[in-house]
Amino acid sequence: MTAKIISGTDLREAILTEIRGETESLKNKYGKVPGLVTILVGSNPASQSYVSLKIQTAKSLGYKEIQDTCSETISEKDLLDCIESYNNDENIHGILIQLPLPKHIDEKKVLYAVNPDKDVDGFHPVNAGRLMIGGSEVKYPPCTPAGIQELLVRSKIQIDGSEIVVVGRSNIVGKPIAVMLMQKGAGANGTVTVVHTGTKNLDAHCRRADILIAAAGVPGLIQPQWIKPGSCVIDVGVNRVGEKISAKTGKAIAILRGDVDFEKASDIAGSITPVPGGVGPMTIAMLMKNTLRACKYSLGVSS
Numbered sequence: 460m461t462a463k464i465i466s467g468t469d470l471r472e473a474i475l476t477e478i479r480g481e482t483e484s485l486k487n488k489y490g491k492v493p494g495l496v497t498i499l500v501g502s503n504p505a506s507q508s509y510v511s512l513k514i515q516t517a518k519s520l521g522y523k524e525i526q527d528t529c530s531e532t533i534s535e536k537d538l539l540d541c542i543e544s545y546n547n548d549e550n551i552h553g554i555l556i557q558l559p560l561p562k563h564i565d566e567k568k569v570l571y572a573v574n575p576d577k578d579v580d581g582f583h584p585v586n587a588g589r590l591m592i593g594g595s596e597v598k599y600p601p602c603t604p605a606g607i608q609e610l611l612v613r614s615k616i617q618i619d620g621s622e623i624v625v626v627g628r629s630n631i632v633g634k635p636i637a638v639m640l641m642q643k644g645a646g647a648n649g650t651v652t653v654v655h656t657g658t659k660n661l662d663a664h665c666r667r668a669d670i671l672i673a674a675a676g677v678p679g680l681i682q683p684q685w686i687k688p689g690s691c692v693i694d695v696g697v698n699r700v701g702e703k704i705s706a707k708t709g710k711a712i713a714i715l716r717g718d719v720d721f722e723k724a725s726d727i728a729g730s731i732t733p734v735p736g737g738v739g740p741m742t743i744a745m746l747m748k749n750t751l752r753a754c755k756y757s758l759g760v761s762s
Contacts, residue, residue, distance in 0.1 A: 463693075463730040465614050467606070467740040474609070474744045475520065478751055485754060494523040494551040495579070498541065500564070501531035506557050513555070516743050522750065523550060527666075535564045539572050546574040552757055553579035553750035569677060576726040576756065579749035581605075581635075593642040598756070599749045604636035606741025607672060607693055612646045614730065616691045618651035622667050626681065626718070627674035632695055636667045636672060656680075673718035683723040692731040694719040695738050 465570075486492050495517050499510050510526065517524040527545075529538060545551045552579045560566050575585035581601035589596045611618055623640050627633035633653060641651040654664045656675060665671055665685040673681050674695035686692060696718030702711045717734030725731055732738055755761070 462725040462728040463614075464725075465610055465611060465691075465693075465732045465737060466495045466731050467737045470471055470610060470613050471740040471744040473613075474741075474748065475516070476578070478744075478747050479520050485758070485760070486521065489702065489732075489758055489760075491550075491754060491758060492521055492523055492751045493517075493553065494525075494548075495553040495750045496525040496527055496545050496548075496551050497555045497557060498529065498538075498545075499557045500529045500538065500560055502532060502705045503559070506559075513743055513746065516747060517750070520747060522747070531561055533564075535568070538564060538569060542569065542572045543639050546577060549757070551577065552753035553577055553746075555580055555746070573700065578755060579746060579753055581749065582631075587635075590638055593638075594644065597706060598633060599752065600639060600745075601631060601635045602742045602745040602749065603632050603695065603738060604639055605745040605748070607632075607636050607695070608639055608646055609691065609745065610732065610738065610741060611670070611691070614691075616670065616730065618646060618670070619648040621649045621669040623670045623672065624664050624668035625651060625653045625672045625674065626661070626665065627672075627676070627695070628653055628655045629674065629676075632674040636674070640670075661685075675718050677718055678716040679718070679720055681719040681724070683720055683727055686719075686724055686727045688727055689729040692719055692724055692728045693734050693738065694721070694734050697734060697739060732737075 482492055497510050497513055514524055514526055545554050550568035553571045570582050578586050579599055581599040586599050589598055625633050625637045637651045637653045640647050640649045654661055662685045666687055668690055670691045672693045676696055678698040678700055698716050699713045700716045701714040703714055705712045715735050723724045
């Protein structure tokens with residue numbers, strides 16, 4: 460293995476330490492801390508686990524944190540009323556709707572009901588538009604793309620002028636990270652190509668990449684021979700391919716595999732993110748950063 464490992468776990472801890480310090484400063488100066496509400500509908504085990512991690516992280520930073528767990532049978536109107544109550548709560552700066560929602564609820568209508576200035580996930584069309592414009596218009600970049608950009612910047616990967624290939628065109632990762640990395644400014648200014656599973660000669664596009672971002676959600680899609688020697692490989696894929704028994708707990712745990720063959724790619728790439736422990740840990744850190752930013756906006760403090 461020759462590639463430098465880009466650890467999202469290590470970088471997350473550095474970011475959370477910075478956020479914790481800023482939160483303490485806001486509390487001392489303004490008597491305010493960032494407020495985050497997580498709205499969970501139903502009892503999906505995966506959602507519960509993810510929400511629990513968000514709550515623990517927020518509390519560890521000194522945030523005001525509310526977990527609002529709603530019944531699986533809650534009506535769409537009642538859920539929208541719940542969101543509106545937090546839109547009007549001056550102590551809540553970030554509103555997070557945990558997906559997926561039950562089938563009887565219009566997911567789009569619910570996400571769009573969140574005040575864009577409290578949309579710390581960055582999914583509202585207003586925030587998507589702000590992201591497209593770029594620069595000072597951007598308030599809340601989507602958390603996973605923001606985590607990718609942060610990984611690149613903090614790892615001192617050359618972005619300016621680099622050939623960047625994004626494999627995947629989702630609204631959550633592929634499209635926004637492409638927009639973010641092609642903007643004019645610090646931590647961007649790359650030449651970005653977006654490809655996907657329908658692209659002809661996918662391998663040829665990948666081999667041009669100085670930075671290859673694999674976000675297709677297809678385990679092992681990126682073959683080692685598709686990787687440019689010395690390039691940076693960011694593997695966003697978190698694909699469950701089976702289970703194993705944990706030697707520590709004796710319980711079944713998921714076997715996760717990325718979109719890239721990590722072992723073989725590590726002999727070719729200059730730097731690479733592992734799965735797990737790469738992009739994943741950065742997502743919640745960026746959620747916390749967006750919530751801090753929302754609190755600052757509400758106080759009129761420069762972000």
